[in-house]
Amino acid sequence: MLIVEIEKILRQAGEIILNADYSEIDANEKDGHANFVTNYDRKVQSFLKNELLKLEKDASFIGEEGEMGNINMQGLTFIVDPIDGTTNFIKNLKHSAISVGVLKDGEPYIGCVYNPYLNEMFGAQKGLGSFVSGKKIHVSNKPLNEGLVIFGTSPYYGEYKDLTFKSAYEYYNKALDIRRSGSAALDLCYVAAGRYELFFEYCLSPWDYAAASIIITEAGGVIRRIDNKELRFDEPCGIIAHNGLCE
Numbered sequence: 458m459l460i461v462e463i464e465k466i467l468r469q470a471g472e473i474i475l476n477a478d479y480s481e482i483d484a485n486e487k488d489g490h491a492n493f494v495t496n497y498d499r500k501v502q503s504f505l506k507n508e509l510l511k512l513e514k515d516a517s518f519i520g521e522e523g524e525m526g527n528i529n530m531q532g533l534t535f536i537v538d539p540i541d542g543t544t545n546f547i548k549n550l551k552h553s554a555i556s557v558g559v560l561k562d563g564e565p566y567i568g569c570v571y572n573p574y575l576n577e578m579f580g581a582q583k584g585l586g587s588f589v590s591g592k593k594i595h596v597s598n599k600p601l602n603e604g605l606v607i608f609g610t611s612p613y614y615g616e617y618k619d620l621t622f623k624s625a626y627e628y629y630n631k632a633l634d635i636r637r638s639g640s641a642a643l644d645l646c647y648v649a650a651g652r653y654e655l656f657f658e659y660c661l662s663p664w665d666y667a668a669a670s671i672i673i674t675e676a677g678g679v680i681r682r683i684d685n686k687e688l689r690f691d692e693p694c695g696i697i698a699h700n701g702l703c704e
C-alpha cells in the first residue's frame with residue numbers, strides 16, 4: 458500500500474532530524490516575523506522529494522522550501538512540510554513533525570504526520586479511518602466546556618495578532634483551558650486523536666494542513682476554512698478543526 462511506503466520514508470527522514478548536529482544548524486529568516494528555514498529543512502525536503510517521487514514518478518511535488526507548485530488534477534500530488542515547527546527544532550524543544558499529504562485528482566487521499574521525537578506516526582487513507590502508530594483513533598466526544606483548545610498565532614502574519622488573541626481569550630473563557638505548541642500539523646493530529654477538542658489559526662499554508670486534513674476527517678472530525686469558503690490546497694487560509702461539538 459502506498460501509505461505504508463510513505464510511512465517508511467517518513468521514518469527514514471525522521472532520522473535526519475534526530476541526528477541533527479546543533480552546532481551545524483544554519484538558520485535563515487524568510488518573509489515574516491519568526492519565519493525560519495534551516496539547512497535541515499532543506500535536507501529533509503530533498504530526501505522526501507527524491508524518495509516520494511520514486512513511488513510515483515508522474516506525481517506533482519509541492520514543498521514548503523520552494524515555490525508553490527501546481528496540483529495534479531489527474532493523478533497524485535505530494536504536499537510536504539519537511540519540518541513543521543522549525544522554531545521548535547532550532548530551540549531543541551523536540552516538538553516538530555514531518556508532514557506529507559497526498560491529493561488524488563485534487564482531493565485529499567492520504568495523510569501522514571510523523572513526530573520522530575515520540576516515534577508517533579499519524580496516518581489516514583480515504584475511507585480507511587485514522588491511526589496513530591497502528592492504533593485507530595477518533596475525535597473526542599467532549600463539549601467545549603470540557604475540552605482543550607489549541608491554537609496557532611500566525612507569527613509570520615502580524616495583521617492577525619489582535620484577532621488571534623481576542624479569539625484565544627474568548628475560548629479561554631468557554632473551554633477547560635487553552636494551549637499553544639508551535640506545530641500546526643501535530644495540533645491537528647491531536648484533535649483527531651481526541652487529545653484536544655478544537656484547533657484554530659488565522660493563516661496557514663497548505664503544507665501545514667494537507668496531511669492532517671484527511672486524518673481529521675477520517676477520525677470523525679471537522680476541518681474547514683475560518684471564512685467558510687471551500688478548503689483548498691493551493692493558497693494560504695485560516696483553519697478551524699474540531700470534534701463536531703466544539704465550535
